[in-house]
Amino acid sequence: MSGRGNLLSLFNKNIRNMEISNSNEDHEIDSGLEYENSESSGECLLSGHNIETDLITTLQHVNISVGRGRAKLIHTLKKYDHTSKQFITTELSTKANNVEESKGPELEACSSKYGFFFPDLVHGSKGSSVNMYCNYLKLTTDESKGVFNYEVCFFPPIDSIHLRMKYLNDHKDKLGETKTFDGTTLYLPILLPNKMTVFVSKSEDAELQIRILFKKKEDKRNCTKLYNILFDRVMKTLNYVKFNRKQFDPSRPKILPLAKLEVWPGYVTAVDEYKGGIMLCCDVSHRILCQKTVLEMLVDLYQQNVDYYQESARKMLVGNIVLTRYNNRTYKINEICFDQNPKCQFQIKTVCTSYVDYYKQYHNINIKDVNQPLLHSIKKSRTTPAEKENVQFCLIPELCYLTGLRDEVRSDNKLMREIATFTRVSPSQRQMALNKFYENVSRTPAAQDILNSWGLSLTNNSNKIIGRQMDIEQICFSKMTISAGKTAEFAKYAVSNEMLEVVHLSKWIIIHLRNDTRAATNLLDNMKQGCKSLGMNISNPTMISLDHDRIDAYIQALRRNITMNSQIVVCICHNSRDDRYSAIKKICCSEIPIPSQVINAKTLLNELKIRSVVQKIVLQMNCKIGGSLWTVKIPFKNVMICGIDSYHDPSNRGNSVAAFVASTNSSYSQWYSKAVVQTKHEEIVNGLSASFETALQIYHERNGKLPENVIIYRDGIGDGQLNTCLNYEIPQFEVVCGNRIKITFVVVQKRINTRIFSGSGIQLENPLPGTVIDQHITKSKMYDFFLVSQLVRQGTVTPTHYVVLRDDCNYGPDIIQKLSYKLCFLYYNWAGTVQIPASCMYAHKLAYLIGQSIQRDVAGALLEKLFYL
Numbered sequence: 010m011s012g013r014g015n016l017l018s019l020f021n022k023n024i025r026n027m028e029i030s031n032s033n034e035d036h037e038i039d040s041g042l043e044y045e046n047s048e049s050s051g052e053c054l055l056s057g058h059n060i061e062t063d064l065i066t067t068l069q070h071v072n073i074s075v076g077r078g079r080a081k082l083i084h085t086l087k088k089y090d091h092t093s094k095q096f097i098t099t100e101l102s103t104k105a106n107n108v109e110e111s112k113g114p115e116l117e118a119c120s121s122k123y124g125f126f127f128p129d130l131v132h133g134s135k136g137s138s139v140n141m142y143c144n145y146l147k148l149t150t151d152e153s154k155g156v157f158n159y160e161v162c163f164f165p166p167i168d169s170i171h172l173r174m175k176y177l178n179d180h181k182d183k184l185g186e187t188k189t190f191d192g193t194t195l196y197l198p199i200l201l202p203n204k205m206t207v208f209v210s211k212s213e214d215a216e217l218q219i220r221i222l223f224k225k226k227e228d229k230r231n232c233t234k235l236y237n238i239l240f241d242r243v244m245k246t247l248n249y250v251k252f253n254r255k256q257f258d259p260s261r262p263k264i265l266p267l268a269k270l271e272v273w274p275g276y277v278t279a280v281d282e283y284k285g286g287i288m289l290c291c292d293v294s295h296r297i298l299c300q301k302t303v304l305e306m307l308v309d310l311y312q313q314n315v316d317y318y319q320e321s322a323r324k325m326l327v328g329n330i331v332l333t334r335y336n337n338r339t340y341k342i343n344e345i346c347f348d349q350n351p352k353c354q355f356q357i358k359t360v361c362t363s364y365v366d367y368y369k370q371y372h373n374i375n376i377k378d379v380n381q382p383l384l385h386s387i388k389k390s391r392t393t394p395a396e397k398e399n400v401q402f403c404l405i406p407e408l409c410y411l412t413g414l415r416d417e418v419r420s421d422n423k424l425m426r427e428i429a430t431f432t433r434v435s436p437s438q439r440q441m442a443l444n445k446f447y448e449n450v451s452r453t454p455a456a457q458d459i460l461n462s463w464g465l466s467l468t469n470n471s472n473k474i475i476g477r478q479m480d481i482e483q484i485c486f487s488k489m490t491i492s493a494g495k496t497a498e499f500a501k502y503a504v505s506n507e508m509l510e511v512v513h514l515s516k517w518i519i520i521h522l523r524n525d526t527r528a529a530t531n532l533l534d535n536m537k538q539g540c541k542s543l544g545m546n547i548s549n550p551t552m553i554s555l556d557h558d559r560i561d562a563y564i565q566a567l568r569r570n571i572t573m574n575s576q577i578v579v580c581i582c583h584n585s586r587d588d589r590y591s592a593i594k595k596i597c598c599s600e601i602p603i604p605s606q607v608i609n610a611k612t613l614l615n616e617l618k619i620r621s622v623v624q625k626i627v628l629q630m631n632c633k634i635g636g637s638l639w640t641v642k643i644p645f646k647n648v649m650i651c652g653i654d655s656y657h658d659p660s661n662r663g664n665s666v667a668a669f670v671a672s673t674n675s676s677y678s679q680w681y682s683k684a685v686v687q688t689k690h691e692e693i694v695n696g697l698s699a700s701f702e703t704a705l706q707i708y709h710e711r712n713g714k715l716p717e718n719v720i721i722y723r724d725g726i727g728d729g730q731l732n733t734c735l736n737y738e739i740p741q742f743e744v745v746c747g748n749r750i751k752i753t754f755v756v757v758q759k760r761i762n763t764r765i766f767s768g769s770g771i772q773l774e775n776p777l778p779g780t781v782i783d784q785h786i787t788k789s790k791m792y793d794f795f796l797v798s799q800l801v802r803q804g805t806v807t808p809t810h811y812v813v814l815r816d817d818c819n820y821g822p823d824i825i826q827k828l829s830y831k832l833c834f835l836y837y838n839w840a841g842t843v844q845i846p847a848s849c850m851y852a853h854k855l856a857y858l859i860g861q862s863i864q865r866d867v868a869g870a871l872l873e874k875l876f877y878l
Contacts, residue, residue, distance in 0.1 A: 125731070126815050131792045132783050133822040136477035142766040142773060143786050144443050145288045147471035148236065148280060154464030156227040156235060159195040164218040176210045176217060183208070187462040189235055195221065196235055198463050229287060230789075236280040239459055240289065246455040249275060250337040252330075252412070255294045259337065262298070263431045268424050269300040272431045276446055277762050285474075285785040289467065292762040293442045295432045297414055303331060304381055304406035319347055331384065331409040335372050339412065340386040340402055349383045351376045351405055364405060374408065381406050433804035436766040436773040444469065474786060476765065479779035479830055485509070485640050487544060493834070493841075496800045497778040500840035503638065504624040507544035509678060510637040514545070514630070516574050520553040520566050521581035521610070528613035529581055535623035543624075545631060550579070558583050560592045567596045576634050577604040585609055591862035598863055604633035632837045637678035641831045649708055649716040650677055650832065651701070652848025653694060653738075654724040655687075656856035667694040668856035670848050671704035673711050677835055680851055681707050684859045693733055697741040705745065718818045719746065720753045720828070724849040731756065735814050751817040755825065757845050758810040763795060765808055775806040778833075778842050781826050782808070792816075794826055798833035798842045809844055 167173050170192040177190060189196040201223065208219040227235075241251065249256035250273075257275030264271050273296045280289050299306075303326065310325065311318045326342050333340070351364040364383075368374040384404040418424055434442070447469045450456045460466060482493045486506040493499050521529040529552065540547050553570055555562045563580060571578060580593050590607055597605035606629065612622050628638055652670040665687045670680050683700045709715050721742065726734050739754050746752055765782060766773040776797045783794035795808040811829055820828075832846035843850055 125735070125791050126813060127790070127792050128816065128821075131787075131822055133477065133781060133794070133826050135823045135827065136479045136779075136781065139476050139478050139767060139776070139780065140769065141474045141476040141776065141780070141782065142440065142768075143472050143474050143782075144292050144439060144762075144764045145283075145285075145290050145472050145786055146443070146447060147285075147468035148287045148289050149466050149468055150229050150287070151464030151466075154198055155200075156229070156232045156463065157197050157200050158224040158227050159197065159201075160222045160224055161190070161193060161195050162220045162222075164220065167217075176212070176219060179210050180208045180219070189238060196227075200226075230282045233280050233282060233287065235463075236287070236465070237278075239463060239465070240278050240280060242459050243450060243456045244276070244278070246453060246459065247449055252296055252332075252339050254279075255296070257294070257296050265424075265427060268418070268421075268427070270418075270428070271298050271300060272296070272428065273298060274431075276442075279762060282789045283786050284789050285471070288471070288786070290762050291443055291446055292764055293434050293439050296412060297418075297428065298332060299411040301410075302407050303384065303409040303411060304378060306411070307381070307406055319345070325415070326384070326411070329415070330412045331404065332412050333404065333408055334410065335374060335408060340384075340388070340404060340409075342384050342404075343387045344385040346383045346385050346403065349403070350381060351379050351383070353383070353403075355403070364403070368405070368408075376405060376407065378407055384409060429804075436764070436768070436775060436805050437771060439764055439805055440766065440771075440773055443472075474765070474782060475784065476776070476780050476782045478777065479781065479827065481779075482641050482831065482834060484834065485642065486638075487511070495777050496841075497798075497834070498800060498841040499639075503628065503840035504539070504621070505542050506639075507542070508628070508631055508636060508638050509640055509676070510635075511544045512576075512631060512634045512636040514547045514550075514576060514634070516548070516572075517550045517576050518553060518570055518578040519550045519581065520555065520563065520570075520578065522558055522583050523554045523556055525581050525583055525610040526554065528610040531613045531619055532579075532581065532608070532623060532626070535619055536627055539620065539624045540627055543627060543631075545627065560589050563589065563593055564596055567593070567601065571601050571603055575603055577606060577630055579606045579608065579630075581608050581610050581613070583610050587862075594858060594862045598858075604630075606630055606633065628837065635679070637676065638837050639834075640676040640678050641834045643677060643828065643831055645718075646675075647712070647714065647717045649704070649719045650846075650848050651704070651719060651721040652724065652846065652850075652852040653697070653721065654849055654852035654856050655694065656853075656860035658689070658860060664689055664860075666856045666860040668852040668859070669694070669697065669700040669704070670852040670855065671701070671708070672848070673704075673708055675712075677832070677847075680848070682851065682855050684855055686859070693730065693737055697738060698744050701742055702745050705750075716750060718751045718753065720755070720818075722755050722757050722829075722832075722846050722849050724757045724759070724845060724853060726756045726758070728758075731812065731814065739815060752815055753813070753818045753820060753825070754815040755829070756812040756814060757849050758812065759807065759844055761807065761810050763808060763810065764805055765795065765797065766805075775801050779830055780808075781830075783822060783826070788812075792822075794822065796826065796829055798830055799844050800841065807844070 161173070161177065163173060163176070167176070173192050174190060177184070177195070181188075184197060184201075185199060187198050201221065204223045206221040208221070210217045210219060241256075244251070244256040248258070248260065250259050251257075252275075255275055255277040257273040259273060262271040262273050275294045275296060276291055277294045278289055278291050280287065306325065307322055310321045314321060322345055326345060328342065330339050330341055332338070351368075354361045354363055355367075357367065362370075365376050365379060368376055384406055386402040386404060388400045388402070414428075418428075447467060450460075450467060481495065482497065484491050484493050484499050484502065486502070487509050489502075489506050491499060491502050491506075519529055519533070533550070536547055551570060553566050555566060567578065578597065582589060593605060593607055597603050606626065608626065613619055615622075632638065650672045654668055656666045656668070658664070666684055667687055668682065668684045670682045673679050673681050681704050683703065685694070685696055685700070687695065705715055719742070723734060723738070734756065739752070742752055742754075763786065765776060765780070767776040767780070768774050778798055778800050780797040781794055782796075787793050787795070792813040794811055796811060797806055797808045799806065809829075811825070813825060816825070829846055830842075832848060833842040833844070835847035836843045836850045837847075845853075
């Protein structure tokens with residue numbers, strides 16, 4: 010073999026050798042059960058050096074110009090780092106080496122064996138100590154018992170997991186009732202007498218041999234996945250129904266008769282290893298279930314509009330979750346099959362039958378409407394690669410019930426307030442629910458048997474923790490500095506003090522319907538009165554009056570009247586309509602870039618609230634045309650702060666959108682932003698290096714120099730994606746930074762189940778803004794902390810989880826925690842603190858705007874703006 014084939018062969022052999030070498034570090038017993046793996050690992054390791062040498066020698070004698078395809082591959086492979094045993098591409102080699110040199114030995118010492126950044130100091134010390142409670146239960150293990158890992162092989166081989174489980178269950182008298190088996194790995198709470206145990210089963214008049222090899226006794230810290238499976242079984246014994254990772258009690262629904270809805274109470278549980286040990290996080294959860302069947306909803310849609318019936322049905326149902334009560338299982342609707350009905354045939358095992366006959370035979374259910382369409386659902390298989398085909402279902406609408414909150418429910422404020430009486434749970438009620446869960450598990454013999462068989466037990470006196478309260482922040486306006494107070498709210502000061510940076514309105518446009526002339530007049534009059542205290546001068550705008558409330562009328566008015574000198578355009582709409590709003594934003598963001606403000610006319614006709622409404626509108630408009638409202642003291646010099654977030658279309662029809670935001674001034678009040686349309690469900694962002702490089706250029710233009718340090722807040726990353734983010738997104742920034750700029754990378758997680766409470770005894774309440782928890786319930790393998798930044802007066806506050814993946818700047822926990830809290834003050838749509846840093850909030854808003862209103866007709870476009878609210 011010669012040429013590219015020889016090169017790739019050498020490369021693949023070298024990679025396989027490195028994988029074998031790494032796998033030997035686990036110190037597990039080699040099974041020796043697979044016939045094709047008879048070659049000893051020692052021979053592979055001995056030949057590894059020769060293969061590597063052959064590869065390098067081959068590369069040194071290859072001369073080819075850098076281009077695409079094979080040439081690009083060869084040029085990439087030629088950059089081989091003998092120290093790190095890695096290949097570095099030509100474009101990245103110089104900068105990557107500079108980055109490694111800039112880290113120094115102190116950073117290498119900070120890397121944990123799990124791959125995450127873990128310095129010696131991960132706990133802060135600034136602030137006053139406060140006593141807290143959390144929704145965690147200690148999970149203790151019996152040292153006399155354990156979890157024993159076995160490898161199971163079948164001879165002759167069997168592909169089906171279900172058959173493997175069936176044959177293994179034939180020997181449960183020797184293995185015991187308690188076990189967990191995934192088709193290959195077997196976990197038992199007992200140690201079998203022999204390292205190799207062989208069972209024989211009969212399969213179609215032939216003998217089947219089952220070989221069970223003992224691998225190792227698992228450390229309890231590596232058993233969290235098993236413990237989560239066990240608690241799923243515990244919840245099943247308590248007769249709970251599982252929706253994704255949450256468990257709900259169908260026997261105690263809260264009924265809303267007028268809306269034909271019911272609310273199922275439940276729990277969400279998760280076992281993990283924390284600094285305080287192995288603990289169970291348990292939080293209250295609720296699920297909304299419609300009492301009307303999907304068929305009844307389809308009939309209503311058909312009666313409302315026959316012509317657009319199918320389109321309306323898809324818009325309402327596709328992407329939503331339904332529950333089938335006959336088996337209490339949930340399915341996601343991917344499509345509605347209007348060309349099929351329950352009389353259609355499908356194959357079950359080796360027999361063809363209709364859906365009508367199937368439900369009669371297996372569930373004793375008579376389908377009433379045989380002409381109704383079918384709902385198509387696709388579930389991704391989580392089995393072995395041999396069975397990794399998606400499972401498809403066809404569901405009967407009259408047997409399905411929609412779950413979750415639909416748009417029409419969300420828009421009904423009265424109904425949402427009624428639902429909130431059940432779902433908005435106070436801290437004291439959450440603590441009572443946690444105690445109730447503990448009692449249910451303790452008093453149920455079947456649940457106790459599941460835990461005791463593995464040597465586990467719950468403890469309910471370990472949820473007391475120590476937190477810290479940060480100092481009160483000072484809010485800086487143009488001519489005055491005020492205290493935000495304990496509640497971190499300053500709305501009355503925001504509308505009575507001169508803004509930090511004012512841009513006067515001289516050339517702007519108001520577009521309104523002729524019937525909404527009074528609303529436009531009210532807006533202009535109140536703007537001129539309210540802007541005096543804010544230090545802003547407003548000239549008379551160009552007034553455009555429309556005769557008809559049509560989308561094309563607004564579009565034509567925008568195209569005719571927007572000029573190069575226009576600062577902002579204000580559209581006063583008669584009511585709220587998503588299609589009209591999307592059309593206006595599409596014109597103003599992509600076709601004729603100009604700041605825009607869309608206002609509902611009804612809000613300008615309320616004489617009691619119009620003053621406060623218009624004051625907030627003036628604040629927003631000042632931001633959109635380049636001004637700033639307030640700031641907090643952040644004593645950084647020459648530091649850029651960035652935010653990243655992604656938007657995913659809930660209906661699964663649109664592409665994902667990634668948004669990148671970067672500060673451009675020292676007060677962190679102005680931002681550069683860029684949005685990129687990606688493929689469906691894509692969370693990890695591509696093209697960050699291009700966006701980041703452009704942001705650095707703009708920073709240099711405005712400040713005369715590049716930043717020394719960059720702090721990046723990344724929103725939307727779950728625990729399962731942290732490694733991907735570490736190995737794929739951060740290197741994109743390293744490519745641009747080289748050794749010139751140091752990086753601090755922090756992941757922001759807001760959709761978490763952790764809850765913390767302040768107070769004592771039964772009277773628990775929400776902690777004040779600025780509360781930090783960085784011990785006991787933080788992950789044992791990560792540099793992380795929890796921060797409560799916002800004030801919540803109803804229900805229970807959700808803290809924000811921050812995970813520090815990199816800190817080349819060596820800021821330490823106190824500075825990162827304080828900075829994260831300060832940035833929560835700088836979101837200009839709210840005169841107070843928000844749950845996440847302002848950079849992430851702006852990125853979230855931009856991604857949502859592009860994904861919801863613009864990208865449907867501008868797919869694949871790169872949309873750039875300077876400072877978007």
